[in-house]
Amino acid sequence: MARNLARILGGCGSLVPFMKxxxxxxxxxSSIPPARTLVMLFSKSRDFxxxxxxxxxxxxxxYEFYNGQSxxxxxxxxxxxxxxxxxxxxxRSLKYATGGVYLSKIIQSKARLxxxxxxxxxxxxxxxxxxxxxxxxxxxxxxxxxxLEGPPGHVHGGAIATMIDTVTGTHASAISxxxxxxxxxxxxxxxxxxxxxxxxxxxxxxxxxxKLYISCKVTSTDGSKRHTDATALFVSISVAHLLKG
Amino acid sequence: MARNLARILGGCGSLVPFMKxxxxxxxxxSSIPPARTLVMLFSKSRDFxxxxxxxxxxxxxxYEFYNGQSxxxxxxxxxxxxxxxxxxxxxRSLKYATGGVYLSKIIQSKARLxxxxxxxxxxxxxxxxxxxxxxxxxxxxxxxxxxLEGPPGHVHGGAIATMIDTVTGTHASAISxxxxxxxxxxxxxxxxxxxxxxxxxxxxxxxxxxKLYISCKVTSTDGSKRHTDATALFVSISVAHLLKG
Numbered sequence: 001m002a003r004n005l006a007r008i009l010g011g012c013g014s015l016v017p018f019m020k021x022x023x024x025x026x027x028x029x030s031s032i033p034p035a036r037t038l039v040m041l042f043s044k045s046r047d048f049x050x051x052x053x054x055x056x057x058x059x060x061x062x063y064e065f066y067n068g069q070s071x072x073x074x075x076x077x078x079x080x081x082x083x084x085x086x087x088x089x090x091x092r093s094l095k096y097a098t099g100g101v102y103l104s105k106i107i108q109s110k111a112r113l114x115x116x117x118x119x120x121x122x123x124x125x126x127x128x129x130x131x132x133x134x135x136x137x138x139x140x141x142x143x144x145x146x147x148l149e150g151p152p153g154h155v156h157g158g159a160i161a162t163m164i165d166t167v168t169g170t171h172a173s174a175i176s177x178x179x180x181x182x183x184x185x186x187x188x189x190x191x192x193x194x195x196x197x198x199x200x201x202x203x204x205x206x207x208x209x210x211k212l213y214i215s216c217k218v219t220s221t222d223g224s225k226r227h228t229d230a231t232a233l234f235v236s237i238s239v240a241h242l243l244k245g
Numbered sequence: 246m247a248r249n250l251a252r253i254l255g256g257c258g259s260l261v262p263f264m265k266x267x268x269x270x271x272x273x274x275s276s277i278p279p280a281r282t283l284v285m286l287f288s289k290s291r292d293f294x295x296x297x298x299x300x301x302x303x304x305x306x307x308y309e310f311y312n313g314q315s316x317x318x319x320x321x322x323x324x325x326x327x328x329x330x331x332x333x334x335x336x337r338s339l340k341y342a343t344g345g346v347y348l349s350k351i352i353q354s355k356a357r358l359x360x361x362x363x364x365x366x367x368x369x370x371x372x373x374x375x376x377x378x379x380x381x382x383x384x385x386x387x388x389x390x391x392x393l394e395g396p397p398g399h400v401h402g403g404a405i406a407t408m409i410d411t412v413t414g415t416h417a418s419a420i421s422x423x424x425x426x427x428x429x430x431x432x433x434x435x436x437x438x439x440x441x442x443x444x445x446x447x448x449x450x451x452x453x454x455x456k457l458y459i460s461c462k463v464t465s466t467d468g469s470k471r472h473t474d475a476t477a478l479f480v481s482i483s484v485a486h487l488l489k490g
Contacts, residue, residue, distance in 0.1 A: 114401035147362035156359035162403025
């Protein structure tokens, strides 16, 4: 398995362009990396949900607020019992990347996660998600960049839908992975100015068999302005379902 | 007015990077372009709904099918009475660009229309819209690029929502501009593989005062596979509404 993976990989740059350089073995290395090394390569991909220079004051304030109440992941140690946990975010769907049917497709492909496909910090979607321990709530701090325009000076309705799908979908996946979006119902109440930071809150309403019903709201960071309300329905699936298309 | 515009503009490159070079006056020109010239600059922006080298066979076939049934816009001439009309697509919301309150904001801003913010042809949203003469139907041929990924190998639910908002919103605008999205309700039935071409059809169901009710479906190009169903509600607004935020 490791040998086949190494042949497909042919150097890690093509797969994970945002990977930190020290994690990438030299191209001319004669040793074939074992499967464990490959897993490590994936885990060293850039985590886009960490602060960068484009994050404004409000984005940083809210990140620090929730991060201060979050467990820090440390291998082999127990959770510190805090209320929240920050969720990392990469520019691929990496859940199948450590094995399984999609591995070769992922390695060969130039595909990038829609919300993380722009390299310039701050230009598009800047966001970080926190999930609470009991997994009944998820909160996302979202800063909308200048490439997300719809109505002049305001965020595109599709970009808002994208963030709602991302937050509620990540929430559903944390409860019952993998899932697919079955329905999104979005009420747009007040436009979001480009450049502003908003809060997106996702709440699990109920589960019925393979179905997860989630509600979601987008508000100003002080909660005084309701921008968007939404409900989302997700269905747990098998990987075979996705293969069928 | 023209003098102020010229000062804000300071060279057209920052505003319309996709503009054809011959339309852009030299930076060191001592003459201040009159308002008419500025209008011309906007009208010479790149039209993204024309074929490029990334368009696959299916995209080109359907473009030619609808384009062959469309009127060609020629100044001062009457419509040829054909069934469809192709709608151009730029990388800004240009409707306020020839005057009005948003002019200086647009000129100074780096903002780009969400669906047209990637320079590499074929990497993200490739699409062309046609509207029928009575404006009760709109059809969009959409080719999904590799930067739109959600589930591995498939289009992100948010990218599909973005195209539905774009097609139904463009349709609503053609009937009653300007409009804002009030509701999107989307049923995801079958995932769309990255790289594939699909048809998005928008139908006006009814109008009630300032409200426009539109239905939408996303299918395979032969109509045999239903990927997505949606309804959309738009509300006619005044520009003052958008200014209030």
